[in-house]
Every structure is written in structure tokens, then in C-alpha cells.
Amino acid sequence: MNLEKLFKPKSMAVVGISKKNPLSPGRIVMLKNEFEMQVKVYGIYPSGGEIEGIPLYERLDALPEIPDLLVIAVGPDDTLDYIQNCVDLHIPSAVIIGGGFAEMGIKGKKRQDKLEKIAFENDIAVLGPNCLGVYAPPLVDTIFLPTERITRPPKGSVALISQSGGVLVDQFFTKFYERNIGVSTAVSIGNRAVVDESMLLEYFSKKDPETSNIAFYLEGFKEGKAREFLRLAKESDDTVIVFFGGKTREGKVATISHTASLAGDYKIQYSALRQYQIIQPHSERELLTCLKVYDLLSHRKNPFGKNVVTHGNVAIVSVSGGHGVIASDMLVQYGLHRVDFTKEERADMRELMNPVAREIASLNNPIDLTGSVLDTDIENIVRYLSDIDRIECIILLLLPYPPNISFQIGRRIANIVSTKRKPVVCFVPYVPKYSLIIESLELAYIPVFHSIKETVQAVSALKHRTKMDNLKKGNIFWEKD
């Protein structure tokens, strides 16, 4: 099934527009695409007329061209009629926003069976029903929520596929925006009657050069499709990340879902997925951290170079002992390892410091440069550590509270990273007055986080990528975490 017209339509038609209710889903979709997106939009209305200057056509077959995509925002029975229209008019793809299908009992299930039959027999790429559809900037946006109510993520490398539209818009769009993680295309799959996670994995892996990372929020695999998904994941050159909602028994009851999982038990799923080189974060926050890191690595200004290898050997640099303690704790939780420094290395580093801080700094790993630190101390230490091969990644806990740290510090670190190419992940407090430091790092594509946990997760994300790359190259067998 060809999904290209679904995600890169040149033209689309919308059915289910209300002239009376400006908040009707069809009308919102028509107007936002007309005025905010690049796709050519046609509205369908039984008696024609116009809305906000856009002429409405009485029927689909009255349009001046066959649209690439039909967005259907009407009741379930009319929806089936419109899918039949797609067949008759050779409209190659459709998004069904409304519900009333498999999620609504036996009658709905029958309707969905009929829908599937028509779509598969006639090769129409139908997304939904019961979904928000597609957000593929700058082309198309079928999300029926008013634009002013949602937060759109920036453009980037992540194809984001969610079984829940609410989770897509709230948990991901907002947090992608906050963290500056870019999407190539976002997809709400709803009941996934026709287009499902496997088809999307195949499409984004093979057909979409904009995508290098494919992330799924699923409550379970589609019945009978788990093996196909795993095979496709293994074949994919992109990084594939799957996060499961509804992992517990309680969560499962809450998913009114007719899909059967690969296995009823989450633990079995987890180990099965690892074998297929799928990265599976343990929490939504870890998912976001992974995506932030992978999106940066996919950028052409990838600051750490193409072949970042991180097995998890870390040096921690801080100006607060307590922060070092917390980060050390978390390294263990994430299966990462603090590198030990030699006596010579400690002596070298002490030499590099200003005379006051030198007396009180702790130069074991984690390093505590203390509140007497200067910019140059941080710079010298990070540069020194960058040259030690057995250190694969530096965690820099950059607290700008000591009185002599300047606003240059971000740019100074960026300069070192751009020369040395040693992975550095930073923690900087998320406080408006420090945004200059944060921006100078982010403009150099160095990952910056605002909690110690996420900073450590970022190193774990690098380690996972290294493992997956090795597995793909057949270099290693999977080892236990």
C-alpha cells in the first residue's frame, strides 16, 4: 500500500463541514490547511456556497481535480459511503476522524470489517478511524483541534506514531516543543483498521528520507502483525523506538483495544523487542530524552560525529558535590560506569585549576570543582577529559550559581566539543536567566537537559544506539543490561 499521498498530498478534500458551527472538526481542518499549510484544500458541502472565501463543492466528483487525500469528518455510516467514493473516483488515501467503529461494540466492529475490506481490495490508504490523522509540516495537518489550543513541534528527523491522539498532541507535541525535538511527520493511527504500525514503519524506513528516527507510542501490536513489525524493525536503517502505554494489567483493562499483543506480559514483550534492535524506553520521559539525543545526532551538524560509540564509560564534572552524588546514583540505575582517574590524571587536573579552587576541589570522579570555580577551570578540565580515550562521554552538571561563572561558559564548552568531538551532555537549570547559556549549547547541538536524571538518560540513550548499531552490523550478541 502506497502511503505517500497520505503524508505528502498535493491536494485534499474535506467532508463534514458545518456552516453553522465554526468549531466542527471538518471546518477546523479545512480552514487550518487552507491558511496554515501548503496543501491545496477543497471543501465539500451538499449545497455548495463558501466559508471564509473558500468555495465549497457539492460533491467529490464536482472537484476540478482528483485530490490526493480525503479527510472524512462525518458519522460512521456516511463515512463508508465516502470510502466507496474514494474507490469510484480513485482517491488514493483518506483520514477518518470520527468514531463508531471497532471501539463501539459489535455493530461498530462489523462496520470496521466492511471498511477494511473496501480499503484493502482497492488499495486505499485509510488512516483511522477514530484518530487525529496526520501532521506533516509544512504540507498538511488533519488535527481537528484548533491550532491556538495546541503546541506544534518543530520540523526534524522523528516520525512519531501514536495509538492515542490525545497522547500525541498533549504528551508529545508539547514536550517536543519544550525540548526542541523535531518531527518529520506525526501520525495518530486510532483504530488502525487499514494503515497500521507495520505499514508506517516500512514507509518511514524505506520511503521517507526526512525521517531517521521512528518512534511509536502503542498500547499493543495489531493482532497478527507483531512478527512483521519486528522483522521490519530489524531491517530498518533508522533508529526504531517503541514505548508501550498500558503496560500493567490495570492499564490493559483501560485500553479498550481489540489488538492482541505479542505476549500478554510486558516483560516478555520487552525482551522480545530488544532482540529486534528496537529501543524501548522505560518511561515517557526517557523516550523523550532518547528522541532528543537521536534527533540531534541525525542533524547534519551532529556535534559528536557520525560514529559515536558509547558503552557507558562516563566522567562527571560538577561544581556541587551533591549533584555528583545524585548523578553517580543514577549512573548505576542506568547500567553506566564511572571511569576511575589515575593519580597522574588527578594531579594534571589540579594543575589546570585556579589556585583557590585547586585547594578545595575534589578530583575523583565525580569531579567537584566547588563554588570557587572559574570558566577557565571548567574549560580546562573538560578539554583534558576529552583527550582521555577510555572516557566515552562527559556529563557536565553546569550550575551557574558560583559568582565567577560567566555567560560565555556555554560557548566555551561548545568550542571544545566542536574540536574534540567527545560526547558531552549538559545539565543546566531551566531558569530564564540562564537561557543564554542553554542556547549557546543548543545552537551547537549539544544535548542540554534540566534534570540530572534526563542528563544520565541521555548517556544511556547513546549507549543504546551503540548497542543497536553493533547488533545491526552483527558485531556483538545481545548482552544482558
Added chain:
Amino acid sequence: MNLEKLFKPKSMAVVGISKKNPLSPGRIVMLKNEFEMQVKVYGIYPSGGEIEGIPLYERLDALPEIPDLLVIAVGPDDTLDYIQNCVDLHIPSAVIIGGGFAEMGIKGKKRQDKLEKIAFENDIAVLGPNCLGVYAPPLVDTIFLPTERITRPPKGSVALISQSGGVLVDQFFTKFYERNIGVSTAVSIGNRAVVDESMLLEYFSKKDPETSNIAFYLEGFKEGKAREFLRLAKESDDTVIVFFGGKTREGKVATISHTASLAGDYKIQYSALRQYQIIQPHSERELLTCLKVYDLLSHRKNPFGKNVVTHGNVAIVSVSGGHGVIASDMLVQYGLHRVDFTKEERADMRELMNPVAREIASLNNPIDLTGSVLDTDIENIVRYLSDIDRIECIILLLLPYPPNISFQIGRRIANIVSTKRKPVVCFVPYVPKYSLIIESLELAYIPVFHSIKETVQAVSALKHRTKMDNLKKGNIFWEKD
């Protein structure tokens, strides 16, 4: 040992002021207290003179009065001389900012022994050494970091005690401010040579009416003081919360700490502490969530009344099925329970809804009111659930994306809570455009969080309080989580 002069000084003197370096710790402390706080400040400088219009005195015995507090920001040997001055002049309390004591090898340890001897024999309340000291608004602030670099938390019910000054200022101050959690007093204890966690627990429990919640960030208990701490915690009428940094073996290596813990193993500590009615969050974020909830409950406008009882029986109300799934997952993780609705209750709720949403809403727990929801639907359902006794708490996942939810929704929920007094905890996305909704809830002292996890943690925090209250009253034995 009387700590009152340490935390509520009428006057203080500062030693270790530099005329050349405007960023010297002593000078920063003198100026911020003079211009930003209420305490009367005296500066000491060997040759007298003045800084920014503040006259400097040549010696402590030249001051016009005996100060309540001496802040010492000089090298370690001079520090001991000044402590002797405190003895001679009857200065009852001191904060020692500098290091060079037990954290710095055998020589430092000897120095600290000497310090302890003088302080205990002469009953001088010494805080530190190697600490940031006291932030007790509006009276005193001995934190030597420039005010413009840090974020101060609002005034409230939490006494906050941290073994790490960096963690206090960064992890807690900033996050307290973000979450609007108020402190009565914040204390950085450093090496806790004299004033330690047990003395602080006793002081804040018995002597400070402003404090109702006492929170500790510790890397371990002071040697030989664990039992005293536990006894005091059990006796305390305040809610006592302890969070341990350095919980793993790796973390322990990172704490250059001479304190012996109650037990080397974190798990033993954990169960030991529970028996003593100490609330022990599993993460820093959970600690913050607990404190947010307890600070609200300590306010005189406590929205849920004095005797909130929550064993963890919850109803979830959402407008997104996926959010319900995630919240259900987390309920299980936190040992909470989704209440089942009866057929009658489901029918009643359906009756209460608008005709469109009624057809598609899912009225099992978690409730999904769908994107066709109106304000009145949310209002009616929350009011209805408030009257069901076996529901102890309502989790409201308030996503304002559906086009018909208005900015009144926060106030409408607040009105219900103020009448019904049923605990309601809300999730609202942290997006500036929704701040009116957030504020209307927060002004009614209803806890609002910006992640589903924290929202569920808040219910867990209510449950923990109920357990602790019951233990204090001797009502129940401890049951396994």
C-alpha cells in the same frame, strides 16, 4: 542547644569581607542581608572603614551590641579563633561557610574535633562548616551566592534541610519556586559538626510554629545519631520526609562523608524509616510532589479539610483515552486502586452529559469524556463522583485542547471542591496559554501538576499521610505497600 538565634536572629555580624573583591563570600552575605533581609548587619574588617555606606568594625568586641549570629567566611584556622570569640563574647550562634575541616583529611578532621569541643562545651549553635547556612525569610540569608544567580522559594510551611548546599539551591530552591512550594526555613548543614539533622528535627518540630512539614535531603545519618533522629520523628506532630542521595554503592563512594548510616544498605534504611513514620519518597520528583501536597494541606485554606483520608481509591476523569491508560498504569505502580463504577452510576453519568459526547464517552474508570466534551460535562461528572463515598480522590486530567472547554473550567472545578471537599488533583499541561486555568485551581489550593506521573504521585502522597496519621494515632499497624 538553643537554635532560635541561628534561625531568627535580630542581629548578625559577618567576618571575611574583602574590600578588593566584590564577589568574596563574606561581602556578598553582608550586603544581601543589609539590603534584602530584615536582620541588623555588622561587618568586621581589621582596619574598619565602610563598604556601600555600611560602616565596618575592627573587631567583634567593638560592635555596639552582641550579635545573635556570627557568619564566618574565612580560612579554617582563623575560623577556630572566631569561634573562640563567640565563647568570649557570648555570641550564641555561628554559620561557618568555609571548608578545610573533616572533608579534608586528617588535619581537617582534627580541626573539626576542636571546633566541636568548643561549641558543645560552650553551647554555641554552630552550623557547618562547609555549608551555605540559613535562608529564613524575611529575616536572614547567609547563602554566599549572589541573589541574582539563584531563585528563592516562596514563604510556606516546609523546613528544608539539606546536606548538600548545591542541591538545596539548585534542585530545591528552583523547583520549589516553579511548583510554588513554600519554605519556612531552609538549612544547608554541610559537615554538621555541631548542629545536625536530629537537632534540627527537634527544633522545627517543637519550637517553630511556622513549620508543619520537615524535609531532609541526606546522604546518610550522622554517626551515632540515627536512633535519636528516628525517636524524634516518631514523636513529631509535623510530617517528616527524608530523601537519601547516595543510595547506591556508587553514590556512596561519591559522598566523601564520614557519617555512618543506620545501615549500609539502603533497603534496610528504607524499611527502618517507615516504622518511624517517616515518609520516604523514591525520587526527588516524588519528594517535590509530596511537599507540594503537604504544603497545600498545611495552608489555612486547605481545600480538602483537616481530616483528609485517602487509602488510594481513585476515580480518573479525562478527555483522552490514552491519558487514562497512562494514569491507570501509574496507579498500579504506586499501589493505588481504580474504583469500579456500578451500572447505575455509569447510566447516571451518561445522563449528565451533552448529547454528542454521551454517545461516544467511555464511562468506565478511567472515564474518557472525549473531545466533544463541554465544561458542564466535566463539572457534572466531577460533582457526581464527589458524592460517591468509596471514591476517596479524583484525578482530573484536564486537557484544554477540545474546542469547547473554556477558561472558566478551573474556577468551576474549584467551586465544586470548595463545597464538596473531596480531594481532587489535576493535571493541566504546562503551557503559558493555559495559565489562567492553572492559576484558578492553584488559587483555590487544589494541587495542579504538569505530568501524569506527578499527578498520581500526589494521590500517593495523600495516602502516605493518611497512613502516617493512623500510625501516629495508633490506629493501625504498618501494612506492606
